[in-house]
Amino acid sequence: MDFGRDMTKTPGIVAKSNIRLVDETHLGDDPLDRELCLKANEAAKDLFFGNDYTTSKQATDNSEDEETLKLIDCSLYNEQHLPPARRLIQPNDLVVVFESFNDLNFVYATPNDIFSNRNGHFHHNDFIGKPYGCKIRSKDNEGLGFLYLLRPTPELWARSLPHRTQIVHELDASMITHYLEISPNMTVCESGTGSGAMSHVILRSIAPKGKLHTYEFNKMRVGKARKEFEGHGLGHLVQVHHRDVCGKKNLLAAKNGANSEEGIEQSAEDDALTDSATTDVDNDDMNEEEEVDDGKGGFQLGQAAAHAIFLDLPEPWLAVPHAAYTIKPNGRICSYSPCMEQTQKTVAAMKQNGFHSMRTVEARLKEYYVDEYEMETPPSDLLDIPTEEAVSLEKERQVGGTQKTKESEDKTDNDIKVNGKKRSNDSVKGPSRKILCARPFAHMRGHTAFLTFATAGNKLRPDPNASLT
Amino acid sequence: MSSTVDPNTFLDQPPNLRANDYFLLHFADNRQIFAQAVPYKRSKSFPPCKINKRTYSTHNLIGLPYGTVLEVGRDELIPLPEGEDLLPDESDITQMIEQQQQSTVTAADGSKKNDSDAAAVDVAAKTDDDTPTSATTAAKEEEEPAKDNDNESNTETTVPSKKIIDNRNLIDDNTSQTLTQTQVHTLLSTQTPGSTIVAALISNSSTFSSKTAFSQAKYVKRKQLKYQPRCRIVRITPSTLCSAMHLRDARKICNLREDTLGQVLSNANICAGQRVLVVDTAVQGIITASCVRRMGGYGSVLSLYCGQQPGYLDVVNRMNFTVMEKQALKWIAFGEVFGDYDEKKRQTERLLKDEESGEIVDVEKRDRDLIEWPASLQPHTRRYLTEDVKNEKKVSEFLSKRSARFTRKLTRNTMLELRELVDGCRDVEENYNAAGPTSSTASATVGENKEDAGAMVIDDNTDIPQDVRQCDSLIIATKYDPTATLLRLLPYLAPSCPFVIYHEFLEPLLETFRTLQNYYVVENQEDGNEVPMMRRRNIAINLRLTDTWFREFQVLEGRTHPNMSISQNGGYILLGTKLCPKTGTNEMDEQKVREIRARVGGRRGTRRKNVSAKRKNESGGGGKDNEKRAKES
Known part of the structure; x- marks a missing residue:
């Protein structure tokens, strides 16, 4: 995706300003000029280090290392832009295929390949060289079928990607990035990776120099996710770890050995692990390169390494102590759980591990259906008051029953017409006006998950793995 | 320019409050107040922070990490040690109440106003001695951080289980609180710690002991919010802003x-x-x-x-x-x-x-480019400083303001630059x-671009x-x-x-x-x-x-x-x-599409017809299908 590309640097207004540190004697030996240079340097520091840097320095400490002073040079502060978005589709580009609002798909534009759907067959050769946002006609059916080719964004990707697991939906994903306050160059942890929909959203926000550590305990998903990230040109922003951050193997072993001090309930699904756990737990040496899941749990990034952590796990409370160790002071954490029971346990675990400002929220997207609606004025025509003639005719008809002559039928019609309008449904239409209307869709996604956000305390927390061994 | 330092990574959001930074104060009752860390004790132009109609100075907050909890004192914001939460620990209060209940048995039941008044203040003084500052209690808590989490269970266990505790015997006639407003004011004016006031209020409430544990916790929380207001320094981010x-x-x-x-x-x-x-x-x-x-x-x-x-x-x-x-x-x-x-x-x-020359000259830009950092003094400015001002302090103030002004001037785009950008x-x-x-005017032939597809693949960014x-x-x-x-x-x-x-x-x-x-x-x-x-x-x-x-x-x-x-x-x-x-x-114009559809027929062609018929019939009623299709362009 586009945000993974390298930035181009161009000297902007700041770089051209020539603001930098100057010698005290830059303008000569006059005391006034000396003073001016000193003040100019202070102003330069304030400019580059933000609000009134000099005063803050005095408030904290006075040491200024040389590395810091090097940064007071406007030539460092170039404008950095992504290259303009590619207008034309290149071979092997990821392209989102927009069939209709609810049918999105994706292709890698491979020469001589064919994409088929219910609207027809579409040749990739037609895609290549066309601009993004174009409309493509099908090869068969005389081009009756069509589709649109769009440039991928994490949102469109989430709607078209191959589901390996339940994905974090767009609304939740937007709330998570927003409330986790993810911004460029941050280090973020995510567990588990799943289908990678949320990973792409996070990656967009941490580009260009951030790092996403994403953890997944299913080896197949790890492989697929890695391949996807590479294919989308995001490999340099992400590291996919094959690891169970909860460290259930280890917990289980600890529980089997001595009684688990935290009294964590073990779910039944781990029965299979029990056998191997006892042998694995002794294996202390861990190789980061090969990403062997040693069953220890945790994020293995050291203390206070991540700005934000996102947990999408069946038992997030098991990962909370690890998260507390890995997260930076005042960092943000989010746990995504569909059930209230999970949320309650997680909130309790967060409280215990020094997190504060807990906030549990839920959001649903209400989509609107828009249509032009024609409103007619109610019909105002009067009904016919029965005349003597008409009444007698009616009587005659009732008496005559089925023996209606053609003559009498004609007569009836004529009579009624004479009386005024026909007594039918075609009443006189009043003037109508069109208005634009909207109503919510008849169906909506009723629930995705409860999102629990919290802020880490400023005190560093111990490594939970240290206490286990 | 060749430096490997990326200023952006250095300019990561700082963990501590800097001078002149704006920040938010979050209160436990969901109030959120904007404040600025002004480095002077007294600010001339505007109050750095206003809470409950009182102005507080923020100079003492500079350098504190974000997330620090502050106690809203009478005259200043007091930073509390790490580990404190927005709501003070309840266990202090329960201890205090126990102590008070021993000494204020007479005061609590007394309808004699003067007596109880004296007693309450007395108690306040006494407990004040027992727990001199909130800092010591905070330190105590820090030793046992786990204590905080057991609050709920603590309160539950302190309630005697023999008695049925619910609202069946509650008489809501506004007489349960024997501490009067004037007495509370006296306590407040003597700068009694908030926790003491809360404890006094609780011990003087005749109905407190008959409340359920949950309702007691709620009562304590309400009183704490009022008499022990605390707030947290929060960074201004898109969401908090x-x-x-x-x-x-x-x-x-x-x-x-x-x-x-x-x-x-x-x-x-x-x-x-x-x-x-x-x-x-x-x-x-x-x-x-x-x-x-x-x-x-x-x-x-x-x-x-x-x-x-x-x-x-x-x-x-x-x-x-x-x-x-x-x-x-x-x-x-x-x-x-x-x-x-x-x-x-x-x-x-x-x-x-x-x-x-007939060329367009950006006058603003020309002027800006003429300034050479650090912007040496013009003769008239120099004269003004040496002859008129003289006062050393004023000169230095003038110079720092002038330098700051020039940094702004040098880093401002001119109107013409922006116009070119937009155009x-x-x-x-x-x-x-x-x-x-x-291609919309040319009658579309399917796959017309097949031949030149290869030729069109150029990186058009360049x-x-x-x-x-x-x-x-x-x-x-x-x-x-x-x-x-x-x-x-x-x-x-x-x-x-x-x-x-x-x-x-x-x-x-x-x-x-x-x-x-x-x-x-x-x-x-x-x-x-x-x-x-x-x-x-x-x-x-x-x-x-x-x-x-x-x-x-x-x-x-x-x-x-x-x-x-x-x-x-x-x-x-x-x-x-x-x-x-x-x-x-x-x-393709609609006529042509219709022709093709007639020729091709098939599922797509027929289904489309049905849809338009259906839409007319339903006229706004519509089901989900209708909605879906309406979204197709």
């Missing part, structure tokens, strides 16, 4: 709720390095500020404003932007986009054309549309210089007509890029939605036809009009439920993706 503004006056920001803001940013695909066009005059620049922060100083945000200068700079500046972020933010006057294009060019020429965006589209016949690129996303949140605004701004947006419109009301967006769905352009006017041909043309797809239902929960063991009052609406969002103006259109 928006929520604080929303709390203060939601109407001022057109009811933009913070989760809606998050959606706007996500759906607009905001990321570092982009060029983003923002019109957010209706929401006080919150979206502009949020985009800048999301992009971390990479790329640029073009934000439109009306008037001489944006009226909400104070809001935007609360984000404590770094120099890179400030550079990325470019304010553009409305007229640059909405003004007459040719008139603009004429104006430029009229005003700035140099008569001799560049538009020119790309104009040139693109002008180049060659559009010929678009950085300063004339189109925008990568467009966000509109304005009180002006959204349809007109969008149509005017769409040419500035690159094809296949998202746009998002926020509006407080639904109806204006309906019109926009409808216009985008049925957009007609006039064609073939030069053929001599009297009646111009109107052709339906798609300019955008992926249209979606939504609002969000959002609620917050109270999560407590055994007491989990949604909040009693929640926000009912956070504004409406219309989003879409711009299509390529040349090849994204309906290149």
Whole structure:
């Protein structure tokens, strides 16, 4: 995706300003000029280090290392832009295929390949060289079928990607990035990776120099996710770890050995692990390169390494102590759980591990259906008051029953017409006006998950793995 | 320039409060107050922080880490040690009550006012001695941080289990509190610690002991909020800025709720390095500020404003932007986009054309370029300083203000630079549309481009210089007509890029939605036809009009439920993706499509007919299918 590309640097207004540190004697030996240079340097520091840097320095400490002073040079502060978005589709580009609002798909534009759907067959050769946002006609059916080719964004990707697991939906994903306050160059942890929909959203926000550590305990998903990230040109922003951050193997072993001090309930699904756990737990040496899941749990990034952590796990409370160790002071954490029971346990675990400002929220997207609606004025025509003639005719008809002559039928019609309008449904239409209307869709996604956000305390927390061994 | 240092990584948001930084104070009762860390004890112009109609100085907060809890004292904000929460530990209070109950048996039951008054103050003094400062209690807590979590269970266990405790015997006649208001005032004026007052209130409440554990906890919390107010230093980020503004006056920001803001940013695909066009005059620049922060100083945000200068700079500046972020933010006057294009060019020429060379001279830029850092003193300034001012302190003050002014002056884009930037965006589209016949006019033959597909694969980035690129996303949140605004701004947006419109009301967006769905352009006017041909043309797809239902929960063991009052609406969002103006259109006219369909038949052809019939029948009733299909362009 586009945000993974390298930035181009161009000297902007700041770089051209020539603001930098100057010698005290830059303008000569006059005391006034000396003073001016000193003040100019202070102003330069304030400019580059933000609000009134000099005063803050005095408030904290006075040491200024040389590395810091090097940064007071406007030539460092170039404008950095992504290259303009590619207008034309290149071979092997990821392209989102927009069939209709609810049918999105994706292709890698491979020469001589064919994409088929219910609207027809579409040749990739037609895609290549066309601009993004174009409309493509099908090869068969005389081009009756069509589709649109769009440039991928994490949102469109989430709607078209191959589901390996339940994905974090767009609304939740937007709330998570927003409330986790993810911004460029941050280090973020995510567990588990799943289908990678949320990973792409996070990656967009941490580009260009951030790092996403994403953890997944299913080896197949790890492989697929890695391949996807590479294919989308995001490999340099992400590291996919094959690891169970909860460290259930280890917990289980600890529980089997001595009684688990935290009294964590073990779910039944781990029965299979029990056998191997006892042998694995002794294996202390861990190789980061090969990403062997040693069953220890945790994020293995050291203390206070991540700005934000996102947990999408069946038992997030098991990962909370690890998260507390890995997260930076005042960092943000989010746990995504569909059930209230999970949320309650997680909130309790967060409280215990020094997190504060807990906030549990839920959001649903209400989509609107828009249509032009024609409103007619109610019909105002009067009904016919029965005349003597008409009444007698009616009587005659009732008496005559089925023996209606053609003559009498004609007569009836004529009579009624004479009386005024026909007594039918075609009443006189009043003037109508069109208005634009909207109503919510008849169906909506009723629930995705409860999102629990919290802020880490400023005190560093111990490594939970240290206490286990 | 060759340095490997990336200033952006250094300029990461600092963990501690700096001088002149803006920050938020979050209270336990959900109040959120803006404050600034002013380095002087007394500020001349404005109060740095105002809580409960009192002004507090913030100079003592500089250097504290974000997340620190402060106690709102009588005269100052007292930073509490790490580990303290917004609500003080209840266990202190329960201890205190026990002590008090031993000594105030007489005071509590007394209807003799004077006696009880004296006793209460007495108690206050006594407990004051027992726990001299809150700092020591805090230190005590720090030793046992786990204690904090057992609050709930503690209170539960302290309640005697023999008695049935519920509201059956409650007499609500407003006499349960024997401590009078004047007595409380006396306590307050003698600077009694808040915890003592809370304890006194509890021990003097005749009904407290007959309350359930939950209701006792609630009572204590309420009293603590009032008598032990605390707040937390919170960084200003897009979400906290928006929520604080929303709390203060939601109407001022057109009811933009913070989760809606998050959606706007996500759906607009905001990321570092982009060029983003923002019109957010209706929401006080919150979206502009949020985009800048999301992009971390990479790329640029073009934000439109009306008037001489944006009226909400104070809001935007609360984000404590770094120099890179400030550079990325470019304010553009409305007229640059909405003004007459040719008139603009004429104006430029009229005003700035140099008569001799015939070139346009940017006077502002020329002046700016003449300044050489550190901007040596002009003779008259020097004279003024040496002869008129003399006072050393005043001279140095003058010089530092002057230097700061020059840093601003040197890093400000001139109007003409910005005009070129904006016009560049538009020119790309104009040139693109002008180049060659559009495929919409040529009768479409399927696969016409097959042969030249290979030839067309060129990296077309190379010929678009950085300063004339189109925008990568467009966000509109304005009180002006959204349809007109969008149509005017769409040419500035690159094809296949998202746009998002926020509006407080639904109806204006309906019109926009409808216009985008049925957009007609006039064609073939030069053929001599009297009646111009109107052709339906798609300019955008992926249209979606939504609002969000959002609620917050109270999560407590055994007491989990949604909040009693929640926000009912956070504004409406219309989003879409711009299509390529040349090849994204309906290149076949309806007549031709009908012909083909008649020939081809098949599922698609027949089904379509049914749909149109069905839609007529239902006339607005509609099922989900109807809705789905309505979204297809």
